[in-house]
Amino acid sequence: MSETTTIDTETTGESQRTTTDKSQRTTAGESAETVQSEWAEYQFEGEPKLSVESLDVHYGDDRALDDVSIDIPEESVTALIGPSGCGKSTFLRCLNRMNDRIRSATVDGQVRYEGQDIYRDDVDLVELRQRVGMVFQSPNPFPKSIRDNIAYGPRKHGDVRTGLLAKLTGRDDEERELEIVERCLRKAALWDEVEDRLDDNALGLSGGQQQRLCIARCLAVDPDVILMDEPASALDPVATAKIEDLIEELAEEYTVIVVTHNMQQAARISDQTAVFLTGGQLVEYDRTEKIFENPESDRVEDYVTGKFG
Numbered sequence: 001m002s003e004t005t006t007i008d009t010e011t012t013g014e015s016q017r018t019t020t021d022k023s024q025r026t027t028a029g030e031s032a033e034t035v036q037s038e039w040a041e042y043q044f045e046g047e048p049k050l051s052v053e054s055l056d057v058h059y060g061d062d063r064a065l066d067d068v069s070i071d072i073p074e075e076s077v078t079a080l081i082g083p084s085g086c087g088k089s090t091f092l093r094c095l096n097r098m099n100d101r102i103r104s105a106t107v108d109g110q111v112r113y114e115g116q117d118i119y120r121d122d123v124d125l126v127e128l129r130q131r132v133g134m135v136f137q138s139p140n141p142f143p144k145s146i147r148d149n150i151a152y153g154p155r156k157h158g159d160v161r162t163g164l165l166a167k168l169t170g171r172d173d174e175e176r177e178l179e180i181v182e183r184c185l186r187k188a189a190l191w192d193e194v195e196d197r198l199d200d201n202a203l204g205l206s207g208g209q210q211q212r213l214c215i216a217r218c219l220a221v222d223p224d225v226i227l228m229d230e231p232a233s234a235l236d237p238v239a240t241a242k243i244e245d246l247i248e249e250l251a252e253e254y255t256v257i258v259v260t261h262n263m264q265q266a267a268r269i270s271d272q273t274a275v276f277l278t279g280g281q282l283v284e285y286d287r288t289e290k291i292f293e294n295p296e297s298d299r300v301e302d303y304v305t306g307k308f309g
């Protein structure tokens with residue numbers, strides 16, 4: 001697919017955030033500049049895993065993200081919340097350049113992964129999406145066996161070789177492949193449910209099992225960051241609870257960023273929360289507890305208490 005994304009590749013070094021007076025509570029009428037400065041003080045230990053600076057996204061002439069800057073810490077869960085159409089999914093897709101696939105999308109600004117600008121012309125998109133994996137709203141397993149779903153990525157990337165040719169050339173990695181399949185299914189809390197039917201078609205699994213399989217498939221290519229776009233919105237409460245537990249476990253090893261419409265879910269599972277509001281603005285970003293218990297912005301308070309959105 002052709003890529004028409006416009007990228008600003010200017011390198012400006014580490015982001016400089018100005019500290020502002022947090023006593024300035026905002027109202028709906030205040031300018032974006034004032035509103036966006038609210039969360040400038042959110043600080044965490046260590047270097048950011050992802051650092052986004054002045055990110056603007058347009059679809060044709062329509063703006064979807066407006067000057068978004070945010071640093072995301074490693075090995076934690078970051079929730080992205082906000083009303084429908086405020087740009088959460090667009091933002092998520094910028095983090096592994098999935099928006100490159102959308103012809104009308106124009107991306108300006110900077111996204112750094114471990115300090116490296118991911119929008120440089122020479123970035124290998126396959127490698128980027130391997131490191132920054134994605135799990136979608138609706139479970140989308142391949143119409144293949146459970147084993148093949150997990151082994152797909154490692155086979156494609158040449159990490160394992162199986163099959164007749166591999167057997168004939170003595171490079172058969174069947175054992176290693178099974179080890180990867182088991183490890184990833186265990187990490188996705190699915191192994192116990194499927195260990196005796198690895199060769200069954202994945203489409204025979206329940207919705208919740210399919211979603212955990214998709215997470216296991218994502219883990220199989222050894223990601224560092226996992227982007228999740230409403231991963232539980234199509235699931236029943238029991239399956240949702242399993243995904244939530246899994247997300248919290250994954251955050252011990254991975255950097256997880258989750259878009260969710262469910263504010264209780266954001267409050268339950270995330271360490272920090274970013275609130276986007278209409279117009280594609282990131283209005284507030286802070287510890288999840290702070291966002292839900294004592295947000296700086298009146299608009300955020302109205303949103304998290306359900307007064308609008």
Ligand SMILES: Nc1ncnc2c1ncn2[C@@H]1O[C@H](COP(=O)(O)OP(=O)(O)OP(=O)(O)O)[C@@H](O)[C@H]1O
Nearest residue numbers: 059064082083084085086087088089090091102104
């Ligand atoms: N592929 C696209 N082409 C054109 N416009 C798009 C495209 N994807 C999103 N948009 C527009 O960009 C804006 C932000 O959409 P986005 O899906 O990122 O928001 P969202 O907050 O994730 O919404 P939701 O919560 O409903 O999924 C919306 O106005 C949407 O219509």
